[in-house]
Amino acid sequence: MKITSIVAIYALxxxxSAFIMLPFGVKTHDExxxxxxxxxxxxxxxxxxPGRHAFRxxxxxxxxxxxxxxxxxxxWVGADALNLFEELLSTPT
Structure with missing residues (x-):
């Protein structure tokens, strides 16, 4: 895998992760x-x-x-391991 691919995957x-972690650790003024x-x-x-959030x-x-x-x-985990419908699509023998 090229380094540019790794950087692109890291950015994605x-x-x-930044959007998923956004609501954690934030308090409202009332709280x-x-x-x-x-x-x-x-x-x-x-x-x-925002700096702490970006670091996390x-x-x-x-x-x-x-x-x-x-x-x-x-x-470790390939596309064949993620086939959830294999049993549904296979024909009985």
Whole structure:
């Protein structure tokens, strides 16, 4: 696998993990006990830290990309292992 492919896979996994992890660890102003600004949405985060969030997404993406590349090299899980409908489509003998 080329390094450019690994970088592209890492970028895709990074975006996916960043969006999945977005709601975790964020508190609203009511939960944090902070006064709200007039007109502010009730669900607005009070303590959002984008740098910390990006760091966590980077760690998760690095681990998942490493597992993906190792699976590509060693072939632990292939397409034949993911065929969930094999029993339904096979003809009885």
């Amino acid at each position: 996994i990074w975006v996916m 944090a006990g902070i006064a709200k600004v007039p007109g502010q949405a009730d669900s607005a985060p009070a303590n959002f830290q 997404a980077s760690i998760v993406a690095a681990i998942l990309t490493a597992l993906f590349v190792l699976n590509y090299i060693y072939g």
